[in-house]
Amino acid sequence: MSAAEAETRWLDRPLYRGIALFVALFFLVAAAGVSQGSASMLLILVQATGFALIALGLNIQWGYGGLFNFAIMGFLMVGGAAVTFISYPVNASFWNSDGPMLLGRALLAFLIGAALVYAARQTRRLGLRGFFYGLVVVLAWFIAYVIYRSQIDPAAAYIESTAGFVGGLGLNPVLGWLFGGLLAAAIAYFVGRISLGLRTDYLAIATIGISEILRALIKNMDWLTRGTMSVSPMPWPTPLPQALQANGVGIADSFVQARLGFLALAVALLVIIFYVVQRAYGGPWGRMMRAIRDNHIAAGSMGKDVTGRQLELFVLGSVLMGIGGAMLVSFSQIFDPSGYQPINHTFMIWVMVIVGGSGNSWGVLLGSLLIYVVWVLSDPAAQLIFVNLSTLTQHMGWGAIPEIDSRALQMRVFVLGVVITIALRFAPKGLIPEVIRREG
Amino acid sequence: MDELIFFINRVLISGTVLGSIYALGAIGVTLIFGILRFAHFAHGDMMTMGAFVAFVLAGLCTALGIVTPLPTGFVVLPVAMVIAAFLALGIDKGFYAPLRKRGAKPVTMLIASIGVTLMIQGLIRLIFGSGTRSFYDTEPKDIFRIDMSALGGTRPISITEPQVLMFVVTALLVIALHLFLTRSRLGKAMRAMADNADLAQVSGINTALVVRVTWVIAGSLACVAGVMLALDVALMPDLAFNIVLPIFAAAIVGGLGHAYGAIVGGFLIAFAETLAVFNWTAVLRPLNGILPEGMALPANLALVPTEYKLTVAFVILVVTLLVRPTGIFKGVST
Numbered sequence: 001m002s003a004a005e006a007e008t009r010w011l012d013r014p015l016y017r018g019i020a021l022f023v024a025l026f027f028l029v030a031a032a033g034v035s036q037g038s039a040s041m042l043l044i045l046v047q048a049t050g051f052a053l054i055a056l057g058l059n060i061q062w063g064y065g066g067l068f069n070f071a072i073m074g075f076l077m078v079g080g081a082a083v084t085f086i087s088y089p090v091n092a093s094f095w096n097s098d099g100p101m102l103l104g105r106a107l108l109a110f111l112i113g114a115a116l117v118y119a120a121r122q123t124r125r126l127g128l129r130g131f132f133y134g135l136v137v138v139l140a141w142f143i144a145y146v147i148y149r150s151q152i153d154p155a156a157a158y159i160e161s162t163a164g165f166v167g168g169l170g171l172n173p174v175l176g177w178l179f180g181g182l183l184a185a186a187i188a189y190f191v192g193r194i195s196l197g198l199r200t201d202y203l204a205i206a207t208i209g210i211s212e213i214l215r216a217l218i219k220n221m222d223w224l225t226r227g228t229m230s231v232s233p234m235p236w237p238t239p240l241p242q243a244l245q246a247n248g249v250g251i252a253d254s255f256v257q258a259r260l261g262f263l264a265l266a267v268a269l270l271v272i273i274f275y276v277v278q279r280a281y282g283g284p285w286g287r288m289m290r291a292i293r294d295n296h297i298a299a300g301s302m303g304k305d306v307t308g309r310q311l312e313l314f315v316l317g318s319v320l321m322g323i324g325g326a327m328l329v330s331f332s333q334i335f336d337p338s339g340y341q342p343i344n345h346t347f348m349i350w351v352m353v354i355v356g357g358s359g360n361s362w363g364v365l366l367g368s369l370l371i372y373v374v375w376v377l378s379d380p381a382a383q384l385i386f387v388n389l390s391t392l393t394q395h396m397g398w399g400a401i402p403e404i405d406s407r408a409l410q411m412r413v414f415v416l417g418v419v420i421t422i423a424l425r426f427a428p429k430g431l432i433p434e435v436i437r438r439e440g
Numbered sequence: 441m442d443e444l445i446f447f448i449n450r451v452l453i454s455g456t457v458l459g460s461i462y463a464l465g466a467i468g469v470t471l472i473f474g475i476l477r478f479a480h481f482a483h484g485d486m487m488t489m490g491a492f493v494a495f496v497l498a499g500l501c502t503a504l505g506i507v508t509p510l511p512t513g514f515v516v517l518p519v520a521m522v523i524a525a526f527l528a529l530g531i532d533k534g535f536y537a538p539l540r541k542r543g544a545k546p547v548t549m550l551i552a553s554i555g556v557t558l559m560i561q562g563l564i565r566l567i568f569g570s571g572t573r574s575f576y577d578t579e580p581k582d583i584f585r586i587d588m589s590a591l592g593g594t595r596p597i598s599i600t601e602p603q604v605l606m607f608v609v610t611a612l613l614v615i616a617l618h619l620f621l622t623r624s625r626l627g628k629a630m631r632a633m634a635d636n637a638d639l640a641q642v643s644g645i646n647t648a649l650v651v652r653v654t655w656v657i658a659g660s661l662a663c664v665a666g667v668m669l670a671l672d673v674a675l676m677p678d679l680a681f682n683i684v685l686p687i688f689a690a691a692i693v694g695g696l697g698h699a700y701g702a703i704v705g706g707f708l709i710a711f712a713e714t715l716a717v718f719n720w721t722a723v724l725r726p727l728n729g730i731l732p733e734g735m736a737l738p739a740n741l742a743l744v745p746t747e748y749k750l751t752v753a754f755v756i757l758v759v760t761l762l763v764r765p766t767g768i769f770k771g772v773s774t
Contacts, residue, residue, distance in 0.1 A: 068547065198761055200547055201479040201696075205688045206761055209754030212685060220747040343561075347554050354551060406570050414562025420555030421535055424548055 018362055018432045025370055032377055039252070042259035048372040049266040050328040055352040055368035056277060056361060057320030063359035063434070064281060065313035066293040068200050071191060071207035073345040074214035075318050077337060078187055079180030079325030081218055084168055084231045084335045086176030091167020099163055102155035109151035113144025159223040165231075166224055173237040174265075177326040184322025185315050187214070192314040196307060211346065219337040232334035238262050262331060269327075273320065278361050289313060343413060348375065351416060355423045357430025366432060371419070375412055382411035441593040443723045448597055450722075455707075455714040457603050457672060460610040463706030464665035465680070465687035467617065467699050468658035474634030474697030475654045476536070478549035483662060484684025485560040486528060490663025491670040491679060492564055493527075494520035498575060513575040513671050514605055520667060521660035528659025529652060531556060557681070564677045573675040602671035609664060614703060617657070621699060626653055634697050686713070686750065689757035695767030704768065709753045716743045716752045 033041035054072065061067040094100070120140030124133055159165065195206045218225050225231065238261035244254035280286055292299040292306055300306045329335045348371065356367015386408045423430070465487060472480040497516035501508075508515045535556055539549060584604065585596035621627040626649070633640040633650050641647050666680055673679075690709045694701025720741040744752060760767065 194758060194762065198765060201473070201550060202692065202761060202765065204550060205479060205685075205692060206758055208685060209689065209757050213751050213754050216748050216751045220745070343558065347558065350551060350554070407566050410562050410565035410570065412562075413558050414566065417555045417558030417560075417562060420558065421552060424544075424552050424555070425538055428542070428544065428548065 014432060014435050018366070021366055021370075021431055025366060025373075028370070028373055032373060036380070039255045039259065042256060042263055044373060044376050046259060046263050046266055046331050047328060047376075048369045049263065049270050050324045050331065051349065051352065051372050052365055052368040053270055053273065053324035053327065054321050055349050055356070055364050056273065057317040057324065058349055058353050059317075059358060059361060059364040060277065060320065061313055061317035062353060063364065064286065064289045064293065065310055065317075067196070067310060067314055067317075068204040069207050069314065069317065070204045070346055070350075071211035071214070072321055072349050073340050073342055074211035075184045075188065075321035076325030076328070076345050077214060077218050077340050078184050079177075079322035079327075080329035080335045081225050081337075082180035082183045082322065083173060083176035083326035083330050084225065084234065085166070086169055086171050086179050087173040087235050087330060088168025088170070088231055089235075090170045091163055091165065094159065094163035094165070094167050097159075097162045099155070099159045099166070102151075102158055103166075106148070106151040106155045109147045113148050116140045116144045116147075156221070156223040165222060165226040173235055173326075173330045176330065177269075177323050180322040180326030181319040182322070184318045184325070188315045188318030189311070191318075192311045196310050196314060208342070208346075211342070215337070215340060225335070225337060228336075228338050230334055230336035230338075232336075234330050234333045234335065236262060236330065236333070238265055266327060266331075269323075273323075274361060274365065281361070343416075348372075348416065351420050351423075353430075355419060355427075355430060357432040357434060359434030360430065360432050363430050363432030363434070367430065370431075371416075374419070375416065378412040378415045379409060382408040382415075386411075441588065441591055442595055443725060445588055445593045445595050445597055447718075447723050451711075451714050451718055453597075453599055453603065455711040457606060457710075458714065459707035459710035460606050461665050461669050461683070461706075462687055462690045462710050463703040464610060464613065464661050464668075465683070466690040466694065466702035466706045468661045468665075469687060469691040470694065470696055470699060470702040471630070471634075471654050472658050473691070475630065475637075475650060476540070476549070477637070478546040478553070479688065480658075481550060481553040481684065482531070482556040482560060483658070484680035484682075484687065485557050485564075486524070486531075486659060486662040487666030487669065487680035488564060488677065489527060489560055489666070490520060490524040490659070491666035491675055492568060493523050493663065494667045495573065495575065495670070495675055497523075510605070511575060511579065511581075511602060511671060513667055514602070517609075517664065517667055521663045524663035525656040525659040528655040528662070532651070532655045561677060561681065568677065570677055575671050575675065600672070602668065606668045606672065609668065613661065613664065617661075617699060626650070630654065686710075686753040689753045692757060692767055693760045695769035698767070698769040701767060701769035709756060712756055713749050713752045717746045717749045718742060 029041065029045070032044060036044075054076065057075075058069065058072060061069045117137070117140045120137045123136050128136060191207070191210050195203055195210065198206055219227055221227065222229070236258070239258055241251075241254040241258040244257055245251060249257060281289070288299075288304060289309065291302075292304055292309055296306045349368075352368040352371045353364050354367075355371060356365070357363025383405070386404050390404055465483060468486075469480060469483050472478070472483070494513050494516055497520055498512040501512050501516060506512070535552055536549060539552055544552075582601035583598055584601070585598045587596050619627075621631055629640065629645045630650050630653065632643070632645060633647060637647070640650075669683075670679060686709055687706075690705035691702050692705070693708060694703070694705030720743075721738065724741065764770075
């Protein structure tokens with residue numbers, strides 16, 4: 001056996017391969033820390049932790065269940081909106097105005113509409129069939145929509161003109177993260193009920209559509225989310241740099257310490273969730289999910305409730321997305337609905353899962369950290385290349401490259417595309433492929 | 441009369457414009473899905489790419505001092521279509537063919553097409569920057585005004601030159617595609633393969649050729665749609681990325697794999713969007729004279745606010761998928 005053969009065999013063993021890759025990742029992060037300074041390295045790490053949570057959520061849906069969710073951006077936005085509602089300071093001018101009363105009336109209108117639709121659907125029991133049943137249901141939806149709009153429109157206009165927006169409850173942001181998870185779960189339940197009957201590509205397109213509907217709603221419900229005007233500054237669950245500075249910590253140190261505090265909280269959350277997910281996947285629950293993923297017809301004939309279990313996976317995964325989205329918003333201290341893009345908030349997470357290795361939590365963890373660090377570092381790297389190229393072209397007498405900053409920024413989109421295609425071609429199962437283990 | 445003219449301008453014309461674009465894009469999406477069995481997400485960016493190819497060609501023409509009676513971007517369209525078809529073939533050979541050879545699942549192909557999307561977008565922005573450009577920097581955009589004073593209207597029906605060209609080109613292309621699919625051997629082979637790929641293969645149909653023809657048709661139609669869209673509005677790197685979802689909605693609503701379904705779906709989605717945000721008060725204003733006191737029409741009677749225009753397409757999509765999971769014309773699935 002030659003040395004080269006031994007080496008490939010050594011690297012092919014999942015454990016060693018994983019360790020080698022994580023060590024490489026560690027050096028990449030360390031290099032980032034050296035080149036960018038520890039404060040910005042911590043910034044990258046906190047955000048990467050948030051994305052790791054989200055990618056774990058997608059892994060539950062796609063890796064464990066084979067569900068094609070392209071609505072990630074929607075769930076991130078829901079989580080972000082939820083944390084603004086819980087942790088942003090109370091807006092007294094809203095609570096002292098007629099706003100709550102108007103919103104109450106809108107809620108009442110919503111409930112009346114829901115009752116109307118429910119009643120219309122019950123006409124099936126009275127023997128209504130076919131065209132007339134459809135007509136009654138559509139008519140009920142239309143009337144419900146008109147009733148709701150007639151109440152919500154003036155309420156929204158009133159709130160926007162008197163109080164700006166609803167504001168928050170001033171509670172601890174960690175509660176907001178949990179609420180983000182809950183809200184995402186509630187929405188995922190409805191989304192799943194609607195669309196999980198669809199097959200792969202149809203499900204993908206349907207969820208992209210739902211995600212865009214969510215974005216349009218959150219972006220335009222100014223009374224609730226302040227829309228494009230964005231909500232800031234959001235409080236932190238750990239001391240902010242400003243608070244540390246007031247206690248006599250130097251400015252540079254205060255950023256490092258504050259971010260370290262946030263990172264510790266985020267990593268603690270990630271570790272707990274990671275452990276739970278791993279345990280569950282190794283146990284009977286995970287075996288059932290794999291059975292359903294690999295052959296849902298066989299699993300169904302063995303008496304497993306396929307749709308019910310898939311809905312469960314969809315909701316569970318979305319909870320992590322909601323929590324991750326909320327965490328990212330509270331870390332960056334700003335909720336800006338127009339900052340959400342499918343490229344950054346849906347496709348990138350898919351790349352993390354695919355490159356890392358879908359179905360393997362360790363792989364997804366590696367993939368999410370690696371891709372996020374590469375994504376962030378590709379910007380300064382491209383800047384560096386472009387500035388050098390620009391000086392070169394100036395020396396050659398061709399003049400500087402125009403719009404150099406924005407072009408360099410676009411390089412990362414290109415790099416992301418290249419990473420996807422290379423990964424699919426040469427490592428279709430990911431860097432750390434799925435290994436089936438039993439943990440009891 | 442003015443109300444009717446307003447309706448024609450706002451709904452009929454803009455709905456048809458949007459419908460033509462959606463239909464041209466959706467035909468490509470639907471053909472690729474029918475033959476290759478995956479949702480080609482990069483289709484919108486192939487449209488944008490085609491538009492930029494035409495833009496470069498138009499720039500060359502202007503630099504050479506060629507002046508044409510029609511917009512330059514339109515005159516170079518045939519050349520741009522050929523280039524776009526070759527680019528589409530190249531993308532297939534470079535990115536999708538290796539995966540197909542390995543027998544990758546449709547899911548993998550879809551994700552690969554997202555990778556291609558990102559690469560095309562990145563490259564376009566790298567080369568052309570992220571600003572907005574116009575085909576009409578060097579020439580004026582003709583606007584035709586049809587005088588309606590003979591019928592008692594005070595305002596004209598106005599339609600721009602690219603819009604007229606778009607109607608003509610879309611109609612011609614749809615007829616040509618229909619003839620190709622129904623009359624030619626190759627077109628029939630394509631339909632057979634869309635119907636049942638395995639059966640087509642054992643019946644001796646040259647599947648590799650069919651795949652190439654599919655990319656040629658999809659690429660050149662995407663180019664037309666992109667150029668027409670860019671002529672009508674403006675050229676920017678995310679020109680078609682923003683409408684790729686309604687295009688998918690159109691293809692799915694029509695039934696994936698059905699060329700005619702895509703056309704129907706395209707116009708359906710476009711008119712639904714246009715009608716949903718149309719302010720009905722503008723048309724119903726004469727009723728104010730008939731209605732009793734205190735029951736005047738509200739200032740805005742649109743079904744949904746303009747901000748939610750794109751949402752309409754997705755709502756239709758979701759509802760269609762719920763009622764008929766494979767579209768109006770029964771589509772294929774993977």
